[in-house]
Amino acid sequence: MTVAELKHDEKGCAMETAHISSARESRVVIDLVVNGERVIEEIEPNMLLLHFLRDKLKLFGAKESCGEGECGACTVLMNGYAVTSCLVLAIEANGAEILTVEGLSKGNELSILQQEFVFQDALQCGFCTPGMLMSARGLLDKNPDPTDEEIREAMAGNLCRCTGYLQIFDAVKRAAEREREEREE
């Protein structure tokens, strides 16, 4: 059985999504690296990676939308590969390296990819943006010089309901160019 359990911080913001399980037996310890920092946490085996990031680590970048791997809003990089964190158990990430949108910027300085999302007007409401950024990051890390078709294919698993996809495509393409230029310098 699961119990709805909604905690609030001092400002009244909902801090935990309402699906914390009640049973406490069979807890396991996972040891992984999230955004460059080692994390050791006790969890239940049925916890999703998405909920682990949001509820345990308070990293709210990855969003829960469809919960079925269709929309891409929960995309993070797992050992360098873009995955939908709603379809990964937290325990499967034991020993893995996870990168979320919070790990893209250096302090307050946005990464080139993030900057291009701003410059190209690639977001409106912003809900899909963390997932978009992580899919794009996964692509550019593996393939710094993607073709237009490769960009479209890598981003096809991320849905946006407001911007349209042209600006997002432009942002990824321009970011790839700028990152290549920066490497050559």
Next chain:
Amino acid sequence: MLSQFDYVKPLVLDEALAALAKEDDSYVLAGGTDLLIMLRHNLINARHIIDIKGIPELNELCFIENEGLTIGANVVVNALVDSELVKNKYKALHDAASCLASFQLRNRATLVGNICNASPGADLPPALLIYDAVVKIASVDGVREVPLVEFFTGVKKTVLSDEELVISVFLPDPGENDSSCYMRQTRLKGHDLSTVGVACRLDGEGKVSVAIGAVATTPLRLTALEAEINQRGISEETILWASNAINDHIKPISDVRASEAYRRHMASVLLKRCLVTLTGKEV
């Protein structure tokens, strides 16, 4: 959110097989892209999850000349997309892998998981069927091999017992001058199962093989149609004849994705396109 289960990640195959045999309500986890959705919707009562990703021998993606290609249970779909060998030797499989779900899902989803889920509309089975794929199945009692054409028994049903685990799929070496393709019709690119998916192969001796998904309770290898195509010999007339005759060999239904009539029409169109592509004939 998900109901309670315990989780084990064995590092050797025997341990996984023993765990599967020991407890009822045990489920195998590889990519998890189907399993986690079933868990989320409480469609299955999983008490024990056995994660097989720690078993090294299941990671095998290996081609041996004159023998064939072995695809282990942990091989993800994007590994097939990235493989030049798959692209050159098993083009239809490369085509089908490239259009399966989305990029993120292909980073997790496995080929073996795709066949074990046994969705009638899955993309990979038709591409495997034309290559006479053989499924290698293990349990505590030993290993058996089942041709893929006998593996599916119904919608989401296979010959697997609760204690069995598919360890790999084997595709014989198609040899020289072999070509194939997979084409599908779908409601939207990147997210949907196929409305109809057709795989065709023209082997080195000029023989045609045809398999099709989403037009019956299981993916189908159309051997009777193949025999007649091969008897007639490939020509423009044969292609036109076959694209009509395919409708005698399929039993599509109407559902959310398409009507029966549309499926029949697209089966015909896709077969024609595949054969035109492979033979270079103009119809």
